[in-house]
Amino acid sequence: MNSMRSLFRFTAMPSSWFKQALRKWPTNCPLCHLSASGGELCSACKTDCFDRRQARMLCAICAQDSEGTDHLDCNRPPEGTLICLACQRQGRRQISAMVCALDNTFPAGLLLGDFRQGGQLQLAPVLAGLMADAAQRAWRYAMPHAWVPLPLSHAQLLQNGFSPPQQLAQIVSRQTNTDWHLRWLRLANSDSPTDPIGFEATPDVAGLAIGLVTDVVDTGATVRAAAQALLDAGAKQVMVLAAGCAPKVNESGTIAACSM
DSSP, X not given: OHHHXXXXXXXXXXXXXXXXXXXXXXXXXXXXXXXXXXXXXXXXXXXXXXXXXXXXXXXXXXXXXXXXXXXXXXXXXTTSOOEEHHHHTTOSOSOSEEEEEEESSTTHHHHHHHHHXXXXXXXXXXXXXXXXXXXXXXXXXXXXXXXXXXXXXXXXXXHHSSOHHHHHHHHHHHHHTOOBOSTTEEEOOOSOTTSOOOEEEOGGGTTOEEEEEEEXXXXXXXXXXXXXXHHHTTOSEEEEEEEEEOOOBOTTSSBOOOOO
């Protein structure tokens, strides 16, 4: 763990040779604690937690599984993008695409929990690297023009001690060579603490494809509300990039089709 913290302090250094050296530096895997390099997941954990998820049949709109369900409920267009009928039936959507790097279940959920609730900021480059990899695989021909972190409430900031989406957005920005903007999206003022969370976006987003960065997507209600605020401000489209998502599970315990 100390070696990972040392790596985290030096990841901002620009020298390409130094970055190459860091990637080969012996470290422990942040998940299984076995041998790895560069502070990243070991090859076994990366295969189990990241590669297998990205290889599954995932809806491009809600990032949920379609495997294990009736395949008549899904449609695969000629270009190879899978969009479930549940998302197609909604008509105009707030979110044009969604990519999640990991499932927020065991074992990857341990990594996400250590970062979000445990405050282990040295895990931010690990998660952001997986997010950037997933985004470049899925959106290689249409990356966002800018990244925007999902704002957190004052209560959430007090609970976490930091903003996970902000930490992830700035690293994803560097790894994808795309600007990120902290103040383009903010929480809307509310007269009552019981009011649902609302968002306001600045006119800077007008005409742009915005990448909305968050740590974990659960029901999707919060990211949809944020996406709607960006669209209302003139954004061309909103693409959500998350470190993890909670898969829908049927009563039988099997993974359900997406229902966003």
